[in-house]
Amino acid sequence: MAPAxxxxxxxxxxxxxxxxxxxxxxxxxxxxxxxxxYITEWVEYPDIRPLLEKHLPGEEEYTLPSVHLLQDDTYIMDSLKIARHIESIHPEPPLYLDSPLINRLGQHLRGVLIAIQPIHIHLVATRLLSEKSTPYFFETRKQDIGKSTAEWYHEHEGTAWEKSALHFSAITALLKETDGPFFMGGVASYVDFVWAAVLLFYQTLGDGVFANVLKASGDDGVSFKALLEAVQPWSARNDF
Structure with a gap:
């Protein structure tokens, strides 16, 4: 087997x-x-900046995803920049990065994330992160929002899903513009990965969270579940 x-x-x-x-x-x-x-290298939150600033000096913020392309020793940060570079050197199968569907999804995706952010940020810290990352995550998010994630969560838990429903149902409608299961019908593209990524994230947060997503979808989650099933060949690898 060739090295990654x-x-x-x-x-x-x-x-x-x-x-x-x-x-x-x-x-x-x-x-x-x-x-x-590819291989996965796991990086805890406090270690992201020390790792990346050696290779990408001068950035104000250091975030993941980032990749290291070993063939030419190139480091790239930011999911869309990574997608554009990968598409330029590996054009098949195509991602359709210029599809207007990406911007159309983005309009409603922002609404979803803004509405649900007080919920998911707190649950990421309390349900998912390791002991090394959790204190860093709590502290940096408190600096960003001006209060603890628990306070923010409890302020919004009663209204977040209701506020998000319009945006979830709009995304369902966008999926239903074709016969599916993808946004472009029978053709997978980057816009599918953007939305499937969010659905996979909410699944990981727990059954209760994902049940709320399906409830807010406008069609009992039929379209969202069909998309997740369709991307399963590419989502099965999640731990290496």
Whole structure:
């Protein structure tokens, strides 16, 4: 077997370590879709900046996903930048990165994430992260939002899903513009990975969270579940 050509830097959960972040899922799904050889290197939250600033100096913020392309020793940060570079050197099968569907999804995806953020940020810390990452995550998020994640969660838990329903149902309607299961009908593309990544993230947060997603979808989750089933060949690899 040929050695891997890409290192994917991912943030681990508690044991057993697996992919959870929707931003990471976008990159993992496209690497699997392209059939590229890669290895996963798990990086805890406090270690992200020390790792990346050595290779990408001068950035204000250091985030994952990031990849290391071993063939030419290139480091790339940000899921869309990674997608564009991978598409340029491995154009088949195509991602359709210029599809207007990406922007159309993005309009409603932002609404979903803004509404549910107080819920999912707290649950990431309390349900998913390791002992090493949790204190860092709590502290940095408190600095960002001006209060503890628990306070933010309890302020919004009664209204978040109701606020998100309009956006979830709009995404369902976008999926239903074709016969599915993908946004482009029978053709998988990057827009599918963007939305499937979010659904996989909510699944990882727990059955109760995902049940709320399906309830808010407008069709009892039929379209969302069909998409997840369709991307399963590329989502099965989530822990190495």
């Amino acid at each position: 050509s890409i290192v994917l830097y991912d943030i681990p959960t508690k044991d057993p370590q697996r992919c959870w972040s929707f931003n990471l899922w976008k990159t993992r799904l496209l690497l699997n879709f392209k059939g590229l050889d």
